[in-house]
Amino acid sequence: MTQQDENRISERADLSITEHTVKTERHTTFYLAAGPENGPLIIFVHGWPELSASWRHQLPTLAALGFRAIAPDMRGYGRSSVYSQPADYAQEHIVGDMLELLDALGREKAVWVGHDWGSPVVWNLASHHPDRCYAVASLCVPYYTLERGLDQLLALVNREVYPENEFPAGQWDYMLYYEENVAEAIAPMDANVFRFVKLLFRKGDPTGEGKPAPTATARRSHGIHGMSTIPDLPRDTDVLTEEALSIYVSALERNGFYAPACWYLNHGVNAEYAMTAQNGGYLEMPVLFLNARYDYICECTHSRLAEPMHTYCRQLTEETIRSGHWMAQEKPIEVNAALVKWLATRVPEVWPQQK
Known part of the structure; x- marks a missing residue:
């Protein structure tokens, strides 16, 4: 075998996704990793009710470019620590988990990418700990x-x-x-995880634009998505593979939906924590925001939801992708392209150096 052949094998090994665990006195974080261990660090933070596997399309792509790409199971999910009290899921604690992960990786800084409830985590990292962030991106x-x-x-x-x-x-x-009746809200989810995951992870629907989201009637319908019972829909193959569906269902059947729901039960303390941000909440580092055109909950195309961001982000790049909420899984090529372009042009200091 020649040295060139050995190098090729090594390069292929860098692209494989491996499993790891970080344990501290206060928390255990499971995470997936890909790419060279000495590559520039990029950490992907999932939301509700996902897992590190939600970034399965992003990890190998960034690894192939020379980044060290990391995706943890967040607090209350998968193989990371699960807690029994709602207060344990306040943002300040979750940010602490990510700082411990960064320390365990032996790094001072990372590029942070968040989605759904992972977005507040990376926004809080950027606003409270800018010295630990090269840049931040949110879906x-x-x-x-x-x-x-x-x-x-x-x-x-x-x-x-x-x-x-x-x-x-x-x-x-x-x-x-969630705040008024969390037990009732999660009962149908826990009763049939398989059906709920299939209902939830669906691609965007352009015909819903300009119409109220089903979540707007959750309380009077006694159901998160405006329905009290969960229909048995076919798997949306544009979002979920059979393997991904199995991974989600297995983890949520094991841990249940209570811990993920607790992320919604800390609005007051989260708001107080946000008030302690550095620099008056202004972000000076490069920021990327990917707007999902057909996400009718986090609706930014026709509403004022993104307006404050325009004031508080000094180096903002925005792009709209025609997808639903599960953007990284529905439109991975478009998400990866936008992310890579931003990294190369707006955060060039972290771009991997060719040997």
Whole structure:
């Protein structure tokens, strides 16, 4: 075997996704990793009710470019620590988990990428610990919104779509449903995880644009998605493979939906934590926001939801992708292309150096 052949084998090994665990006195984080261990670090943070495997399309792509790509199971999910008290899922604790992960990896900084509830985590890292961030990117959830609590979201509701007399909480009614009756909210999910995952992970529907999201009637319908029972829909093959479906169902059947739901039960303390951000909440580092055109909960195309971000992000890059909420899984090529372009042009100091 020649030296060139050995190098090729080594390069292929870098692209494989491996499993790891970091244990500290306060928390255990399971994570997936790909790419050379000395490559520039990029950490992908999933949301509700996902897993590290949600980034299965991004890890090998960034690894192939020479990045060290990491995706943890977040607190309450998968093979990371699960806690019994809602207060344990406040943003400040979760940010602490990510800082411990960064320390365990022996790094000072990373590029952070978040989606859904992973977005408040990376926004809080950027605003409270800018010295640990090269740059931050978010899919679907803009800055200066969810991490600042439910009241901030309610103030930005599009009242043309959600008249206040009919939809007082707009599309965020489901968050009040969690607060008021979390046991009822998660009972159908726990009763049939397989059906719920198939219902949830679906591609975007252009025909829903300009119409109220089903989540806007969660309380009166006694169901998160505006329905009290879960239909048995076929798997959406544009979002989920059989393997991914199996991974989600296995983890959620093992841990249940209570811990993931607890992320929604800390709006007040999360808002207080956000008030302690450095630099008045302004972000000076490069920021990428990927807007999902057909995400009708985190709806930024026709509403004011992204307006505060335009004020508080000094180096903002935005791109709209015609997808639903599960953007990284529905449109991985477009997401990867936008992410790589941004890294190469707006964060060139982290671009992997060719040997």
